[in-house]
Amino acid sequence: MTHKSEINSSRRQFLNGSAIAAGLAIAPGVMLHQVAQAKPADQAVTSDKRWGMLIDTNKCSKGCDACVRGCQTENGWGENETKSGPNQVAQWIRKVELRDTSTGFTKSLPLMCQHCEHPPCVDVCPTGASFKRADGIVLVDKHICIGCRYCMMACPYKARSFIHEDLQDQLPVAPRGKGTVESCTLCVHRVDKDGENAIPACAEACNAEGHEAFVFGDLKNPNSRISQELAKHGGTQIRADLGLNVGIRYRGI
Amino acid sequence: MKANVHFREVLNNGTGYYGLLALLGAIVLIGLGAAYFMEHNGHFVTGMNNEIVWGMPHVFAVFLIVAASGALNVASIGSVFGKSQYKPLAPLSGLLAIALLAGGLAVLVLDLGHPDRLIVAMTYYNFKSIFAWNVMLYTGFMAVVVVYLWMMMERKMNKYTKPAGFFAFIWRLALTTGTGSIFGFIVAREAYDAAIMAPMFVIMSFSFGLAAYILVLMASFKWTERELGDKILYRLKNLLGIFVGAVLYFVLAYHLTNLYAAEHHSVERFILLDGGIYTKLFWIGQILIGGLIPLAMLYHPTLGKSRAVIGWACALVILGGMAQMYVIIIGGQAFPLVLFPGMEVSSSFADGIVASYTPKLPEYLLGIGGVAIALLLVTIAVKVLRFLPESLADAIVDPHTASDAKGTAKKAA
Ligand code: SF4
Numbered sequence: 001m002t003h004k005s006e007i008n009s010s011r012r013q014f015l016n017g018s019a020i021a022a023g024l025a026i027a028p029g030v031m032l033h034q035v036a037q038a039k040p041a042d043q044a045v046t047s048d049k050r051w052g053m054l055i056d057t058n059k060c061s062k063g064c065d066a067c068v069r070g071c072q073t074e075n076g077w078g079e080n081e082t083k084s085g086p087n088q089v090a091q092w093i094r095k096v097e098l099r100d101t102s103t104g105f106t107k108s109l110p111l112m113c114q115h116c117e118h119p120p121c122v123d124v125c126p127t128g129a130s131f132k133r134a135d136g137i138v139l140v141d142k143h144i145c146i147g148c149r150y151c152m153m154a155c156p157y158k159a160r161s162f163i164h165e166d167l168q169d170q171l172p173v174a175p176r177g178k179g180t181v182e183s184c185t186l187c188v189h190r191v192d193k194d195g196e197n198a199i200p201a202c203a204e205a206c207n208a209e210g211h212e213a214f215v216f217g218d219l220k221n222p223n224s225r226i227s228q229e230l231a232k233h234g235g236t237q238i239r240a241d242l243g244l245n246v247g248i249r250y251r252g253i
Numbered sequence: 254m255k256a257n258v259h260f261r262e263v264l265n266n267g268t269g270y271y272g273l274l275a276l277l278g279a280i281v282l283i284g285l286g287a288a289y290f291m292e293h294n295g296h297f298v299t300g301m302n303n304e305i306v307w308g309m310p311h312v313f314a315v316f317l318i319v320a321a322s323g324a325l326n327v328a329s330i331g332s333v334f335g336k337s338q339y340k341p342l343a344p345l346s347g348l349l350a351i352a353l354l355a356g357g358l359a360v361l362v363l364d365l366g367h368p369d370r371l372i373v374a375m376t377y378y379n380f381k382s383i384f385a386w387n388v389m390l391y392t393g394f395m396a397v398v399v400v401y402l403w404m405m406m407e408r409k410m411n412k413y414t415k416p417a418g419f420f421a422f423i424w425r426l427a428l429t430t431g432t433g434s435i436f437g438f439i440v441a442r443e444a445y446d447a448a449i450m451a452p453m454f455v456i457m458s459f460s461f462g463l464a465a466y467i468l469v470l471m472a473s474f475k476w477t478e479r480e481l482g483d484k485i486l487y488r489l490k491n492l493l494g495i496f497v498g499a500v501l502y503f504v505l506a507y508h509l510t511n512l513y514a515a516e517h518h519s520v521e522r523f524i525l526l527d528g529g530i531y532t533k534l535f536w537i538g539q540i541l542i543g544g545l546i547p548l549a550m551l552y553h554p555t556l557g558k559s560r561a562v563i564g565w566a567c568a569l570v571i572l573g574g575m576a577q578m579y580v581i582i583i584g585g586q587a588f589p590l591v592l593f594p595g596m597e598v599s600s601s602f603a604d605g606i607v608a609s610y611t612p613k614l615p616e617y618l619l620g621i622g623g624v625a626i627a628l629l630l631v632t633i634a635v636k637v638l639r640f641l642p643e644s645l646a647d648a649i650v651d652p653h654t655a656s657d658a659k660g661t662a663k664k665a666a
């Protein structure tokens with residue numbers, strides 16, 4: 001963190017939070033050492049990029065939940081919440097089945113935090129724990145989240161989860177803690193490490209199944225694969241009417 | 254006239270007073286215990302989940318906060334609108350407002366995932382957040398009312414009562430509007446997407462706050478053997494009737510405007526027709542118990558004059574108000590978010606189906622604890638300071654009994 005001055009403010013906020021927390025126990029036996037800070041210090045998070053994903057629902061297969069399991073393994077959620085009830089367990093990403101009532105046409109798609117350009121969760125958060133990085137990734141700073149859940153009320157996609165119990169066995173890439181809110185980070189630790197070449201865990205798992213429904217990339221770079229595919233085939237935003245300009249786009253719905 | 258009204262602290266040292274104190278204290282302790290239980294284990298011990306993220310504690314908390322600003326009305330009528338008959342009622346009104354707000358905020362804070370980070374909430378502000386604004390509105394309200402009380406109760410400062418009262422009145426309007434806006438700002442939830450939400454909260458506060466005020470006034474006068482004249486009581490209960498009617502009117506307007514907008518038809522259907530518990534709470538709790546029945550009781554030519562009936566009517570208004578909060582807060586969340594219009598959706602996370610919620614015991618205990626905090630504060634305050642008039646007998650409240658009850662504002666000597 002030698003080039004701190006270059007790091008934009010939201011990024012700094014994120015790092016400061018983690019620096020304070022280094023060595024702080026958020027749950028018995030769990031120490032926060034590093035929080036998604038694998039990004040080389042000489043690369044600032046910039047608004048020159050906007051990370052997003054395109055999900056081709058035509059390639060997504062009904063009944064397959066590889067992306068969900070991939071995310072769980074990568075970020076360590078879902079398995080270690082033993083006391084929480086079914087709707088109390090975290091859901092960073094879920095599979096949703098659609099059926100058009102008039103035609104009977106069915107669809108299956110993964111749904112997660114849509115990384116809104118104008119995120120309601122960030123607007124309503126009283127402490128600023130919910131924040132959007134300059135590159136469009138929406139995150140929760142677990143160290144200043146007071147657990148008021150207003151962001152969950154405000155999110156149109158039900159993308160956020162509140163942690164209802166003490167957690168053990170957390171992964172360093174995704175610190176979690178009872179009484180705070182969390183959601184999909186777009187695998188920010190991978191993005192910060194590999195940039196344009198990063199593959200979020202959901203996409204990786206989908207590829208491994210041979211479906212290849214996800215394309216991750218920079219929406220601002222016209223030459224990126226995601227931009228080119230969007231230019232060629234278009235893409236839909238879920239609840240586009242809300243005007244949130246989300247970073248996750250879908251095809252085939 | 255003012256010269257006739259003397260204020261006196263509660264002198265009665267009998268077992269009654271200390272019994273009440275002990276009872277309220279015990280309920281507060283149980284509430285705190287429940288909060289500790291929830292924090293210690295995590296919220297899995299509650300019925301709240303990732304779909305119904307705000308539950309029973311919020312129903313209590315929002316009710317108390319809304320009632321708090323309404324409780325100040327009586328004082329406002331006295332000093333802002335110059336109705337001198339209301340002036341002796343003002344100190345208790347300010348006290349109750351502070352107490353109810355304190356009770357509501359305590360519940361809200363104790364339900365946080367991290368109540369221990371209260372200091373974070375006070376030092377990190379996101380000025381875009383209506384929630385953060387509310388934190389300031391609430392703390393400011395307490396300060397403003399304390400100053401107002403001081404102006405009222407300190408003879409030397411009396412001349413500032415009117416401006417202080419006016420300021421407090423404006424502040425309380427802002428506070429309730431802010432509270433209503435917490436819901437109004439949630440664009441994605443169909444039930445909350447209505448501009449009428451904020452003014453509806455203001456009028457709800459008038460009604461709930463006055464009901465709470467009348468109950469506390471009647472109880473404190475009875476238990477301290479002070480005389481409460483019919484004149485002032487009837488005036489208050491008639492005012493309550495107007496407020497209850499106004500709430501019904503706003504609820505009607507809210508649902509009618511929603512019915513105009515086609516995209517809100519399904520949520521309307523849910524609340525009004527087939528929402529199960531929410532439909533029942535709406536019609537039976539909110540409309541019947543909290544609206545029509547108390548209206549009939551308050552305006553009944555003979556029954557409406559009975560103190561027991563007036564007391565019960567106030568209690569029903571409060572119960573109905575809780576039902577209304579439940580329908581707004583819980584019902585609004587239970588109705589599924591519409592992500593894919595025209596599509597039938599299903600998922601592992603209850604997409605497309607009505608979320609279920611069964612409040613658990615600790616949630617009730619915490620909420621009731623908040624009510625007890627408010628009442629405990631009032632009980633202590635009336636003993637140590639002069640909040641209660643010695644008497645509100647008809648002859649004292651309005652010595653010129655000949656003049657009609659319209660309350661020609663008599664400027665006191
Ligand atoms: S999808 Fe929800 S959690 Fe994600 S940025 Fe948008 S409002 Fe926030």
Ligand code: SF4
Binds near residue numbers: 124127146147152
């Ligand atoms: S729960 Fe945390 S992240 Fe969400 S609004 Fe409250 S403080 Fe912000």
